[in-house]
Amino acid sequence: MEKHLKRLREKSPDLFQLEVVGQSVEGRALYHLSLGTGPRHVLLWSQMHGDEPTATTALLDFLEYLRTHRQEPWVARILSELTLHSVPMLNPDGAERYQRRNAQGIDINRDALALQTPEARTLKALRDRLKPFIGFNLHNQSWRYGVGSTGRPASISLLAAAFDEPRSDNPGRVLAKKVCAVIRDALEPIAPGQVGRYDDSFEVRAFGDNMTRWGTPSVLIETGPWPSRAPDAPLIQLNFVALATALDALASGRAEKAEVARYESIPENDTSGIVYLMLKGVGLFGADGKPFTADVGISATRAVRDQGQGPALALVGKVDELGDLRVLGALETVDGSGLFAVPLSATAKEGDTLQLAQPRQHTVQTGQPAELMLLKPLEKPSTYRIERIIRFER
CATH class of the missing domain: 2.30.40.10 (Urease, subunit C, domain 1)
Structure with a gap:
């Protein structure tokens, strides 16, 4: 991943900015890659759980696509309307071990308030510096998750993260719901019946919930099972389409016109379905x-x-x-x-x-x-x- 990010920067130094924004417990670099010139900032972070790599690959593929197709109208619009910031691997120590937690044994996604981990402190500091108007929290979920009672696998589950116990709405969370609706409509033709809605119970320690509370409404994308012995390529493709569709909708203004009901009618995950x-x-x-x-x-x-x-x-x-x-x-x-x-x-x-x-x-x-x-x-x-x-x- 480190080599890939450096190659992106070397191939297109006029497009990408790359910086080390922190270090993991074991001293591995935490990278922040940015591109675009738009006034509205978007933060995407992946693999805060080391054993959840699908979206990292999709994110790197998407960045390469933006580089090689920057003259396409929809790509040019994203780059002119938005500034994209990505942390493709927040937990490199966990990735090295292929484990959920960091080298301290702490779940980074339950460290948004205590900030006991250097990885969590890095993400929080980056958010506070950038003040992005929306964030994308990219994960993998259990392969036991199904879409409601349909018996279909939840290949992608979406969530507009809550910011309080009553799961209230504010303009930011409404926007996140609309973005999820746009993603749903893009993915269902590719994976019919395989898009679920993640549990939106408020988790006081979690980053997605607190990002929304801090003013960066968060869209959670959870990658689940795919019905084949070689699931990686189709799941990466689903993530790619989700990111491309969401960012295009935000850049064009189409997201604001989406129907919240299309998000709220997504069947909830059945956690052992x-x-x-x-x-x-x-x-x-x-x-x-x-x-x-x-x-x-x-x-x-x-x-x-x-x-x-x-x-x-x-x-x-x-x-x-x-x-x-x-x-x-x-x-x-x-x-x-x-x-x-x-x-x-x-x-x-x-x-x-x-x-x-x-x-x-x-x-x-x-x-x-x-x-x-x-x-x-x-x-x-x-x-x-x-x-x-x-x-x-x-």
């Missing part, structure tokens, strides 16, 4: 060895694992739900009718046949790694064929 993989109506063996039928819900998270070529992001899965899961959605659903799910054996391959002489030794339980076999019973008693292997990283 989906699983990554659902095995629907699959056969299982109980501790007594007797078979029964249930749904199996597998959740997945991103984590750093060494897969033989150095550290890389991997998909870690576990059995999270078991029973009647009809109220949950899933990124992928497998019809388990006529099949049995059992833990994966070390040498198993799809198409192999095997015998389960002691079914009670092959139970599936919540909390165990998502390493399973789906078996089809054959005519010979206790004999099965492996139809599918399900394997995630541990």
